[in-house]
Amino acid sequence: MTKMLITGGAGFIGTNFVKHIVKKYDYDLVVLDKLTYAGNINNLWKEIENDDIFFIKGDICDKELVNDLCKDVDIIVHFAAESHVDRSIASPKEFINTNVIGTYTLLEAARKYDIRFHHISTDEVFGELGKKGYFNESTPYNPHSPYSASKASSDHLVRAYHDTYGVRTTISNCSNNYGPYQYPEKLIPLFITNLIDGKKLPVYGTGLNVRDWIHVQDHVEAVDLIIHEGKIGETYCVGGDAERTNMDITKDLLNLFNEEYDKIKYVKDRKGHDFRYAIDSSKMKKELKWKPRIEFSEGMQDNVIWYIENNEWWRDLKDE
Numbered sequence: 001m002t003k004m005l006i007t008g009g010a011g012f013i014g015t016n017f018v019k020h021i022v023k024k025y026d027y028d029l030v031v032l033d034k035l036t037y038a039g040n041i042n043n044l045w046k047e048i049e050n051d052d053i054f055f056i057k058g059d060i061c062d063k064e065l066v067n068d069l070c071k072d073v074d075i076i077v078h079f080a081a082e083s084h085v086d087r088s089i090a091s092p093k094e095f096i097n098t099n100v101i102g103t104y105t106l107l108e109a110a111r112k113y114d115i116r117f118h119h120i121s122t123d124e125v126f127g128e129l130g131k132k133g134y135f136n137e138s139t140p141y142n143p144h145s146p147y148s149a150s151k152a153s154s155d156h157l158v159r160a161y162h163d164t165y166g167v168r169t170t171i172s173n174c175s176n177n178y179g180p181y182q183y184p185e186k187l188i189p190l191f192i193t194n195l196i197d198g199k200k201l202p203v204y205g206t207g208l209n210v211r212d213w214i215h216v217q218d219h220v221e222a223v224d225l226i227i228h229e230g231k232i233g234e235t236y237c238v239g240g241d242a243e244r245t246n247m248d249i250t251k252d253l254l255n256l257f258n259e260e261y262d263k264i265k266y267v268k269d270r271k272g273h274d275f276r277y278a279i280d281s282s283k284m285k286k287e288l289k290w291k292p293r294i295e296f297s298e299g300m301q302d303n304v305i306w307y308i309e310n311n312e313w314w315r316d317l318k319d320e
Helices: 012-024 041-049 063-070 085-090 093-113 146-165 187-196 216-229 246-256 282-287 296-309 311-318
Strands: 003-007 028-033 053-057 075-078 116-122 169-174 176-178 201-204 210-215 235-238 243-245 264-267
Touching (some): 003 012, 012 028, 012 041, 012 216, 028 063, 041 053, 063 093, 075 093, 075 216, 085 146, 093 116, 093 146, 116 146, 116 216, 146 169, 169 216, 176 216, 176 296, 187 201, 187 246, 187 296, 187 311, 201 246, 210 216, 210 296, 216 235, 216 282, 235 282, 246 296, 296 311
Parallel strands (some): 003 028, 028 053, 075 116, 116 169, 169 235, 176 210, 201 264
16 A cells, blocks of 8 residues: 655645545555644544544654654655744744755655655745746746745755655645635635634735735645656646735635725735745646636635634634
């Protein structure tokens, strides 16, 4: 039986990936998660109770633990990362440790035991775009925050381990995700939960920064395809074909809640705030026959309903 190690599987995207794999494959699944603030074991309680997964609380920087877990693993899917830009600006050390040293530790294990390795990255490593153009697999790296710099570093390590040691790697760089189980510090769940509680929505600067949004289910399906059908040594850009300004998102949510625009509260822009990200997914579409299935407005409506129906899940996190 195929054995897969999923790092960061109790986080937002990792949780959705674990649930997707459990439904689709009869794999032996091991989930490794440090359970920092963004990791929540309750996300996977059903899978743990049903013996669908074997859960280990641990740190990807722990060489002894990682080597012990990897002895008979066939595939590593590496989601574990510190990922919040504001936190990286305030305290970059943890981002360097987890995103760089942690990835190095996993790559060493993949090298030692000849394990297929897929690395989850972000479009933020490319820096920012002007009003035109798109990121693709050939875009030069130009990170602007400690978070994006640490992810860029980990991407370079993954490529180096393929080129130098022959580790069977792939990388995916994805645009902004939204969907169930997203920690409520992120823009969309923060705004949804604020609206549920009757609070204002804090918009950075003018709110005109642009992001390409993808539903997390479309993302995990893309990762699944890359792992099983992608070409070793390649990078794949994954986008949702749904560019929106932060103000567009804000107004969409206010409209869904039938609230007035006076709920908007403008706050000082953050340092190194990139203007625009957008992904060209042509390679995914052509080579792997993938495309996003969930239209943005439909996904947002479903997302609002999920947060309303799962009040207890996010309220405990937001009150911490």
